[in-house]
Amino acid sequence: MGILEKIAEIEHEISRTQKNKATEYHLGLLKAKLAKYRQQLLEPTGKGGAKGEGFDVMKSGDARVAMVGFPSVGKSTLLSSMTTTHSEAAGYEFTTLTCIPGVISYNGANIQLLDLPGIIEGASQGKGRGRQVISVAKTADLILMMLDAGKSDQQKMLLERELESVGIRLNKKPPNIYVKQKKVGGVKFTNTVPLTHCNEKLIMTVLHEYKIFNADVIFREDCTIDEFIDIIQGNRVYMTCLYVYNKIDQISIEEIDRLARKPHHVVISCEMNLNMDYLLEKMWEYLALVRCYTKKPGNAPDLGPEDGIILRSGATVEHCCHALHRSLAAQLRYAIVWGTSTKFSPQRVGLHHKLDHEDVIQIMILRLLMLVVISSSAKIEGAKKKEEKFFATYGDPECDYDVPYISTNPLGPNIECQFLPDNFLDCQQPQAISQNLQTNSNGSVNSNGKLPGECLKMGGARIEDVEFTDVICQVLYCIPCRGERQFLRKTPCIKYTGHYFLSTLLYSVLLGVAGVDRFCLGYSAMAVGKMMTLGGFGIWWLVDIFLLIFGILLPADDSNWEPYY
Numbered sequence: 392m393g394i395l396e397k398i399a400e401i402e403h404e405i406s407r408t409q410k411n412k413a414t415e416y417h418l419g420l421l422k423a424k425l426a427k428y429r430q431q432l433l434e435p436t437g438k439g440g441a442k443g444e445g446f447d448v449m450k451s452g453d454a455r456v457a458m459v460g461f462p463s464v465g466k467s468t469l470l471s472s473m474t475t476t477h478s479e480a481a482g483y484e485f486t487t488l489t490c491i492p493g494v495i496s497y498n499g500a501n502i503q504l505l506d507l508p509g510i511i512e513g514a515s516q517g518k519g520r521g522r523q524v525i526s527v528a529k530t531a532d533l534i535l536m537m538l539d540a541g542k543s544d545q546q547k548m549l550l551e552r553e554l555e556s557v558g559i560r561l562n563k564k565p566p567n568i569y570v571k572q573k574k575v576g577g578v579k580f581t582n583t584v585p586l587t588h589c590n591e592k593l594i595m596t597v598l599h600e601y602k603i604f605n606a607d608v609i610f611r612e613d614c615t616i617d618e619f620i621d622i623i624q625g626n627r628v629y630m631t632c633l634y635v636y637n638k639i640d641q642i643s644i645e646e647i648d649r650l651a652r653k654p655h656h657v658v659i660s661c662e663m664n665l666n667m668d669y670l671l672e673k674m675w676e677y678l679a680l681v682r683c684y685t686k687k688p689g690n691a692p693d694l695g696p697e698d699g700i701i702l703r704s705g706a707t708v709e710h711c712c713h714a715l716h717r718s719l720a721a722q723l724r725y726a727i728v729w730g731t732s733t734k735f736s737p738q739r740v741g742l743h744h745k746l747d748h749e750d751v752i753q754i755m756i757l758r759l760l761m762l763v764v765i766s767s768s769a770k771i772e773g774a775k776k777k778e779e780k781f782f783a784t785y786g787d788p789e790c791d792y793d794v795p796y797i798s799t800n801p802l803g804p805n806i807e808c809q810f811l812p813d814n815f816l817d818c819q820q821p822q823a824i825s826q827n828l829q830t831n832s833n834g835s836v837n838s839n840g841k842l843p844g845e846c847l848k849m850g851g852a853r854i855e856d857v858e859f860t861d862v863i864c865q866v867l868y869c870i871p872c873r874g875e876r877q878f879l880r881k882t883p884c885i886k887y888t889g890h891y892f893l894s895t896l897l898y899s900v901l902l903g904v905a906g907v908d909r910f911c912l913g914y915s916a917m918a919v920g921k922m923m924t925l926g927g928f929g930i931w932w933l934v935d936i937f938l939l940i941f942g943i944l945l946p947a948d949d950s951n952w953e954p955y956y
């Protein structure tokens with residue numbers, strides 16, 4: 392007996408068997424057997440069926456939509472009206488015999504629309520070109536089930552059954568059941584919710600039919616036995632589907648109303664061009680594509696209708712990196728995202744952050760690594776050019792903080808630049824005004840006597856003695872802060888040039904006779920004198936120690952003692 396007959400027999404048996412508690416196990420067993428035979432039919436072990444000539448269409452664009460339907464429902468007419476591709480349409484059945492691809496440009500995305508031959512009842516068993524059509528449909532992101540509004544609802548059921556029988560599940564989520572086969576230990580069954588559609592015994596029966604004797608099974612959802620069989624089979628495809636009723640020009644307005652109100656339904660007329668915009672909108676909604684705009688550091692993002700990258704729903708920063716450049720994800724340091732996917736806008740995120748529609752993303756990479764990667768693969772000269780080109784396209788990876796970040800939000804992530812501690816700033820050194828006057832070319836001094844950074848007097852040990860001046864400070868590169876990045880900061884007229892009090896005192900006590908302390912402080916001439924006289928015969932040596940202790944002898948360059956020893 393061939394597989395087809397076996398299937399027919401089981402189907403007959405299922406239809407004959409009454410559904411009640413007593414026959415529940417018998418039916419479960421039959422369903423499992425049926426699924427197994429269908430699987431064998433779809434994947435023949437022998438030479439296999441005829442090759443799908445004319446069906447191997449390259450995947451292109453951002454998403455793929457396949458039209459499936461009975462012959463002469465207007466699939467080719469829809470393709471011709473929605474895309475620039477022409478597909479032969481005629482009043483007789485099986486006008487189209489191969490897969491014809493067209494492209495729809497919508498919201499900046501290119502959506503590939505496939506016109507397929509009509510399928511008939513029994514397509515799943517290979518009637519007509521059913522098998523090829525279904526295998527192409529499986530590769531799509533969305534199925535448009537084309538139906539003739541003039542015909543009965545029977546056609547929808549028939550088509551659904553054909554697709555169901557080859558493992559395509561329409562508008563359903565994968566059931567939340569966990570099955571893990573093991574080598575030993577028997578079957579361990581757990582359910583986290585009460586089961587109303589099946590029980591442990593039925594599940595065991597099905598498992599035995601599949602010759603699974605050792606496994607962990609966890610039901611996290613109240614599923615039916617069919618859904619459980621789907622999980623065991625493991626090759627089910629869960630797809631979204633839009634039911635498109637064509638030729639609404641031929642039916643009454645009440646009928647149109649009835650059809651249009653059903654879930655996942657769209658009513659159109661290709662010939663009269665009715666409701667085509669809505670169909671496009673719905674297709675976009677069902678494809679659930681995500682468009683992200685990239686932004687170069689320091690530049691505003693391009694938000695035009697053609698800009699941005701199109702990603703699948705649930706896409707992460709990693710997908711976005713792959714879409715830009717294949718090596719980008721490996722070098723990602725972090726990404727900055729503006730939009731609804733983050734708690735704060737902008738926010739730093741990692742590789743696994745999920746992006747939302749219309750997010751703006753800025754990718755920061757490891758610049759050094761980038762250089763190493765490129766230079767190891769090519770000569771340095773070529774690598775540099777490559778890197779320049781890369782940065783011109785994706786922006787300087789370092790940072791874009793050199794554009795003043797003006798925000799009035801007190802809870803914002805950045806502090807005011809003026810409040811940054813000194814280690815984040817590059818500040819001018821205060822200078823004694825006498826030196827400055829000498830170098831000043833025009834020789835004029837400001838009305839208040841001082842320019843930024845100028846001091847009339849340097850040094851001082853007590854706060855009352857110290858003079859203050861304003862110096863120009865610049866925030867260091869790559870340090871984020873709010874407001875102007877260059878500002879004046881009040882600074883004491885003190886400089887440090889590496890003189891330590893304690894070491895100098897020790898020099899003075901131990902080596903004062905040789906004038907080492909005076910050498911260190913920068914009084915070279917006096918030091919030579921002190922050395923020649925062997926510390927002024929001991930008197931100069933003692934005097935210097937006292938001068939040091941009382942703070943009268945200080946470094947020759949007006950600098951202060953370093954505050955730490």
Ligand SMILES: Nc1nc2c(ncn2[C@@H]2O[C@H](COP(=O)(O)OP(=O)(O)OP(=O)(O)O)[C@@H](O)[C@H]2O)c(=O)[nH]1
Nearest residue numbers: 463464465466467468480481485486487509661662
């Ligand atoms: N009244 C009406 N007729 C339509 C409409 N759309 C298509 N048709 C007609 O339906 C017939 C079949 O159209 P096709 O586009 O060839 O149908 P198909 O689904 O591609 O058919 P196959 O390629 O044979 O599978 C043609 O004669 C079209 O003129 C419509 O909106 N209203």
Ligand SMILES: [Mg+2]
Nearest residue numbers: 466467486487
């Ligand atoms: Mg056609």
